[in-house]
Structure formats: C-alpha cells, structure tokens
Amino acid sequence: MQSRTPATRPGRPRSAAAATAILAATREALVELGWSKLTLGDVAARAGVAKTTIYRRWPGKNELVVDAVAELFDELELPDRGSLAADIEGVVLQFAVILDRPEARSGLMAVVAESTRDEALRERIRESIVERQKRLVLQGRTRAQTRGELPPESDPDDAARTVDLIFDVVAGAVVHRTLVSGRPADEDWVRGFTQVLLLGLRGAAALPVAVDP
Amino acid sequence: MQSRTPATRPGRPRSAAAATAILAATREALVELGWSKLTLGDVAARAGVAKTTIYRRWPGKNELVVDAVAELFDELELPDRGSLAADIEGVVLQFAVILDRPEARSGLMAVVAESTRDEALRERIRESIVERQKRLVLQGRTRAQTRGELPPESDPDDAARTVDLIFDVVAGAVVHRTLVSGRPADEDWVRGFTQVLLLGLRGAAALPVAVDP
DNA sequence: GCCATTACGCTACGACTCGTAGCGAAAGCG
DNA sequence: CGCTTTCGCTACGAGTCGTAGCGTAATGGC
Missing domain, CATH: 1.10.357.10 (Tetracycline Repressor, domain 2)
Structure with missing residues (x-):
C-alpha cells in the first residue's frame, strides 16, 4: 500500500499508536458532533496529540474521515x-x-x-x-x-x-x-x-x- | 404551507424577488464552491442582498440548501x-x-x-x-x-x-x-x-x- | 557513541467565517 | 399620518483554519 516508503527511512518513525488514537478519536467526534461540527483541533485534543501531527499525516478533514470510517x-x-x-x-x-x-x-x-x-x-x-x-x-x-x-x-x-x-x-x-x-x-x-x-x-x-x- | 401567516400581516412584506435571487445564488454557489466551501456571506453577495436578510428567512445553511435543491x-x-x-x-x-x-x-x-x-x-x-x-x-x-x-x-x-x-x-x-x-x-x-x-x-x-x- | 534525519508537542499567527446586534431608511396597512 | 415589519449596512466577539517556527524525542547509518 505505502509504496512511497522505499524500505526503511532514516529518522524517527511515525507512531502507530498515534494513528489508531487519531482515527478512534475521529469516530468518537463523528458520533458526538457529526461531520459539519467536527474540527481537527477537537480530534487532536481527544486523541492526545498535537494538531500539527494530524496535518502531517492527512491532507484534511475529508481524507481523515474516510480512513476513520x-x-x-x-x-x-x-x-x-x-x-x-x-x-x-x-x-x-x-x-x-x-x-x-x-x-x-x-x-x-x-x-x-x-x-x-x-x-x-x-x-x-x-x-x-x-x-x-x-x-x-x-x-x-x-x-x-x-x-x-x-x-x-x-x-x-x-x-x-x-x-x-x-x-x-x-x-x-x-x-x-x-x-x-x-x-x-x-x-x-x-x-x-x-x-x-x-x-x-x-x-x-x-x-x-x-x-x- | 405558510400557516403562520394568518391573512395579511402589518408591516413591509418580504420581497419575493429576494427569495428567488437567494435560492438561485445558492445553487450557483453550490456549483462553483460545493457545499463545504459555501458561505452565507458569499450567497448574500451573489444575490445582491444583505447577509442578515438570509438569516431572517432561513435558520441556517442546511435549510437554505434544502430549499434551493x-x-x-x-x-x-x-x-x-x-x-x-x-x-x-x-x-x-x-x-x-x-x-x-x-x-x-x-x-x-x-x-x-x-x-x-x-x-x-x-x-x-x-x-x-x-x-x-x-x-x-x-x-x-x-x-x-x-x-x-x-x-x-x-x-x-x-x-x-x-x-x-x-x-x-x-x-x-x-x-x-x-x-x-x-x-x-x-x-x-x-x-x-x-x-x-x-x-x-x-x-x-x-x-x-x-x-x- | 555520534550525527543526520525525521516525527512530535507546543505556541503563535493572520485570514476567514459565523451568527448577532444596532441603526436609519423603505414599504406596506388602517 | 402612525404602526409595523423588512431591508441594507456596519460592526462585533467568538471560533476555526492551516501554517510556521522552535526545541525535543526517536530512529538508523557510520
């Protein structure tokens, strides 16, 4: 799937735990707020990560929700x-x-x-x-x-x-x-x-x- | 449909032209911007009316789009x-x-x-x-x-x-x-x-x- | 064990949108 | 003419957006 990861990249690897936490937080926010009132800042707070971490991994709200669903x-x-x-x-x-x-x-x-x-x-x-x-x-x-x-x-x-x-x-x-x-x-x-x-x-x-x- | 209009209300009546202009502008904005990037300020500008006029007639973006569609x-x-x-x-x-x-x-x-x-x-x-x-x-x-x-x-x-x-x-x-x-x-x-x-x-x-x- | 490289958390930022309030003017009715 | 409601306009605080900059943490290569 991730063909843009040649084999092993140098540097600190992305936290797998952060990914699952973000996606779970996204689903949680979808339930409580719905799509239109869901904000990435809120998701970040729920997941216990910084807002910038989400932006580093997903282009925007749409793509994040797709992966979460x-x-x-x-x-x-x-x-x-x-x-x-x-x-x-x-x-x-x-x-x-x-x-x-x-x-x-x-x-x-x-x-x-x-x-x-x-x-x-x-x-x-x-x-x-x-x-x-x-x-x-x-x-x-x-x-x-x-x-x-x-x-x-x-x-x-x-x-x-x-x-x-x-x-x-x-x-x-x-x-x-x-x-x-x-x-x-x-x-x-x-x-x-x-x-x-x-x-x-x-x-x-x-x-x-x-x-x- | 409008059961809250007993017969003829006192005061200045709502402009019918404004309603059609607003709905048409909403559809136009839907085509050019899509739903998520559509703003009521933009619709007001397209329709040539004040933003407050839209808020007096529709509760929000959702209801406006429903009527427009x-x-x-x-x-x-x-x-x-x-x-x-x-x-x-x-x-x-x-x-x-x-x-x-x-x-x-x-x-x-x-x-x-x-x-x-x-x-x-x-x-x-x-x-x-x-x-x-x-x-x-x-x-x-x-x-x-x-x-x-x-x-x-x-x-x-x-x-x-x-x-x-x-x-x-x-x-x-x-x-x-x-x-x-x-x-x-x-x-x-x-x-x-x-x-x-x-x-x-x-x-x-x-x-x-x-x-x- | 050191170093280059990348991810992370945090803070701060300008730009934008939201929905509302207040105003004077306009347009109807009796 | 008064009364009432709508209209356009301006201004406002609150909230969100997406990004930049910084110091720190976690890897792999040498």
Missing part, C-alpha cells in the same frame, strides 16, 4: 448461510448493520457529498470503502457458483456489469432506506428486498432475448 | 410512455437527469448527511424533496393499474410497503451509481436495472406463498 468495514465477513437467497440476505444485513452505527451514518454520506467535487477523494473512497463492500458481493457469487445455483461465468464483461448493478442496487437501497427514508432496514424489509432482487436476477438471466412470460 | 424537483413530470416497463424507465431516467446537475450532486448528499443528526432537517428534506420524487412512483403505478398491468390495490398496507420498497430501490440505486460508483446512469444501465426491478416485482407479486419455479 473505512476501518468500520474491516470487520465485514459474510457467513455461509447455505443458499444464494440466504447469502444475499446476509450481504444486505451486513450493510444495514454498518449503517446503523452513527459514526458511519454521519461520516459516510458527508464524504461522498464532498467527493462530488474532488476526484482524488472519490478514488480514495472507492479504494478503501467501496471495494471492501464489493468483496462481499463477489464472495456470495462465488459460493453460489460452487453450489451450482449460478452458471460459472458466461461472458466476463457481462458478469462484471451484473456485479456492478447488484452492488449499486444493494448498497443504494440500504443507504436510501436507512438515511433518506429514515426507517430501519430490519429483517422484514431485507426479506422483501432480497426476494425482489433475486427474482429479478433469475428472470433476467433466464431471458437473453425472449421477454413474454 | 428542492426547486430542482419542481420540473419533474413523468411522460406517458405507454407501458409499465417504459414508465419505470422514465422514472429512473428522471432521477438520473436531476442527479446529473452538479448543484444537486453536491447539495443533496450533504444535507442528507447532516440530517442524520438533525431530525427537523430530515423532515424538511422528506417534505420538500422526497415526496416530490415519490409522486412519480405513485403516478406510474396508477397508470399501470389503469392499463390493467397491475391489480387495482389488493391490501392497502401491502401496497404502501411495496411503493416504499420500489422507491428506496430506484432512488438508492441511481444515487449510488451516480455518486458512489461515479458512473453515469445512462440508457444502457437504466435498461438493465429496470429489467431486473420489473421482473422482481412481477415475480414477487406472482408468488404469495409458492416459491419453486
């Missing part, structure tokens, strides 16, 4: 629930659990909003957050193929496009349900959503050209 | 494309068109992020933005029922839940595709998405209890 997605793992339908429900529920945490709610959407005017920030988000989520979708597909519930890759391009579509639908629906509609993505909702998605995918796969039922 | 959704109208499938594509495309405008991209997500810590703001967003979008979904359903493509309301509770689900899926997927994945919701993507959604809904409606194909 990204760590929340490290814990993500998809339990094997035995069937494609159950695994999709698992993916959706994992997203819902993450978005239930206040530090994710306030932080994630804010940096996404900022990324609309900052291409580098968008790329940072994609690398450190989106790709970690996407793993779950790919993981679920592989399992389904192993079980024989899905054909083992017909056209790679087409498959990639389908994965992208699924990902946008799943992540987008959960986010919209949770943050915009303001209602919990509970088990009932997840069940209904999964049913629609799964039937839609099966149907779409079954008709390459024929449309009428 | 909400006006973008006034133009929304759903053309009759002849079939349920085509109408759904129409709804999705309408969302995509709105989210293509930079003032919507940077403004909308930012206020949604802020609303996670401000219940009143969330309600304001729901009233002035979300409900205007939802109209399109309801409109499409009514048309489909008129055409006989959908049954005319079985259980009202169940119908409402389905509309909510459709709305979260449609709006969420378009938003995620556009803002997070950073790829355009063009006609190809919309076609694929609509196909999955429509097949999923048909399938879900067709099986109240039976599951096997």
